[in-house]
Amino acid sequence: MRVNKSVGILLLFLLFILEGTVLPRLIPNAWQMRVIPNLVFIVILFVTVYHHRHTALILGLSFGMLHDIVFYGRILGAHSFAMGVSAYLIGLIFQTPRAPLPLMMTVVLLGSLLSDTILFGIYSVFNLNQEPYSWAILEYMLPSMLFHFAIGLLLYVPLRRQLEKLKNETRKEETA
């Protein structure tokens, strides 16, 4: 199966929908406040490592904004900023088309922590949360990191295959 760019974005949108509707049903009640799934961001991390960081930046900004607008509780733009910037920074450091599985999994862990930390920072700057960072790490950042790790493992093979195909295609187009 071949996935081109527009279908890929549509699939990403589908993932965003699943994250808000089906996943909370699957996560046990006791863990609902502790595991905060962000599936779209995992895919964006794959894009930033195997494809290009600029694509990841645009994807992060736009899907973050989508998340912000749909779940508009207090502030707009927080997710957009966190996802865009952390995807770009991770890409700046780790962008290697031949990254092996362990490196990619480290990236997933680091990226998840980084984006959660940036979000925490934004909410602190606007005086929207009163909890200390140490509590936040243990309460929800670490569980989410582990959850993202597991999802990253599941998605690794299909995502990498598709991204490499996409890369080959663009290369062919450029040479032709």
Add this chain to the structure above:
Amino acid sequence: MLKLFKLFNNKRLFILLITLVMFIVVMGFSLGTRKSLSWPENFVRDTTGFVQGIFYKPAGYVAGFFEDIANLHKLAEENEQLKIVVAQYTREKAQYNFIQSENERLMKDLKFTESQKEKYNYDYRIAHVESINTEPNNSTLVIDIGSKDGVRPNMAVISTEGLVGVISQVSNFTSTVKLMTMMNANDPNSQSAIAATAIGKENATFGMIESYDPKTNKLTMNKIPPGDPIQPKDQIVSSGIGGLYPRGLTIGTVDSVKVGEFGLTSSAVITPAADFQDWKELIVVYTQERAE
């Protein structure tokens, strides 16, 4: 600084700074209260809301089916309890009707204006949850009724157990519910405090529910005057004083009462009635629109 300029070339640094400023402007702008949303926001929310609705309901049915099987043995017990509750309800219903008609007669005799009579006459509208965001700093739900159905920001939203939050933003066909778990006395943009009282002590008890502690999952009720008869295990409901929240919404039960931080008033720790998870249907409480 020069090194920084070299690291990013001039153009990139320029774009970076402009985006940063843009983001700060957008965040600051969106932080305050907004009466209505712009059309791109409306469009995005309504289309995603529609797609989310398609996915959420079937997922709920599947999950609900397994839950039902798991709860099968509890059914007889629950049935017994419900029978007792219904018996009590029918007894009280007769009493209530007497009091209601007497109340109406007195209102008429005392020449209440039409708006005064309608003040506590609420309309309850059921809403289905479309999607959930469980993040501690931004816990919101999307529900499937919007401004076309007459929803306005700051309306109270309840579940079958009790108050869960208020409407934060409304678009044409969907609205966002801001959960009570984000209540915070130190945050000027938080949901405003709820004037509350206890069932059976409506004229004697008063307090303001001001914040939620995510560490202990309890609400705090402050500003309880000295000599207040509030006690642990009291049922706390909203009192409707101030007019922001409707009267008589269940909030929770008192855990403990202690002297407040300045020693003048007491504060109580309250276990919320709603459990803030496993969302199915919610009820939006429509209050009469007042001329402002």
